[in-house]
Amino acid sequence: MKKRWALLLAAFAINVQAAQQSEAEPLFKDGKGYYSYKTPLKISLPKDKVLIQYFYSYGCDVCLSGDDYLKNYAARHQDKVVLQRSPAFEKGNAFSARMNATFAEYGRSELSDLFLFDSAGQKPEHSLTKSNQLIEKWLLKHNVNLRRFQDLFHSAGVEKRVNEDVQRYKTYSPPMIPMAILDGKYILISNTLYNDDYTYAVLDFLVDKLQQEREVK
Structure with missing residues (x-):
């Protein structure tokens, strides 16, 4: 009987210890929910707000x-x-940047979001990122003048926008896509951005963390 009680008490102690460790373990930490740059990027940040830079x-x-x-x-x-x-x-593929810039120069920036939506989940033979014919069909469907769009695609205005995007991309140098970077310091990748509730929870945690870090400074 004494041996049995000893075993039960030992098991109880183990369970208590595990519970204490679980309570001490943070819900999110570097490598769990988010990652960090070894050295935070030196970038211009908005006053009193956290900058979320997203690459897609x-x-x-x-x-x-x-x-x-x-x-x-x-x-x-x-x-x-x-x-x-x-x-x-x-x-080095500039297709997304050039299309996005052309939509903006055309005066239809909203088409960028729509193109992102319609180009996702497509089989290779139906890919909007691989076939000029499918791209032209898509543009016509959305009342875009092909000749004007093609002229803008190779214009100086689009080139300027693309160069600005290139410089931003070089500043952050994201090793994978998609990637969201908060204040040039904390990183979210696909293993967080795949689920809305999880993404929001991590963002809440990091935004609060960054605000606290600013207050300490």
Whole structure:
């Protein structure tokens, strides 16, 4: 009987210890929910708000979901965050940047979001990022003049916008896409941006953390 009680007490002690460790373990930490630059980037930050820089590419499923979650979060927390969205240059590919810039120069910036949506989840043979014919069909569907769009695509105005995006991309040098960077310090990638509730929880944690860090300074 004594041996039995000893075993029960030992098991209880182990359970208590595990519970205490669980309570002490933070819900999010570097490597769990988010990552960090070894050295924070020296960038211009908005006053009293956290800057969320987001890099995406057309034809990227997770980029679409991450984009939606970040836009929703920024809309709900306009007093706390500023969201800046930029096209990526994976392997030197400027397609997303040039298309995004052309939409802007054309005066139809809203088409960029729509193209991101329609280009996600497509099979290679139906990809809006691979076929000029499908791109032209898509543009016509949305009442875009092909000749004007093509002229703008190779214009100086688009080139200027693309160069600005290139410089921003070089500043952050994201090793993967999608990627969101908060205040040039904390990083969110696809293993966080795939789920809305999880993304919002991590963002709440990091925004509060960054605000506390600023107060300490």
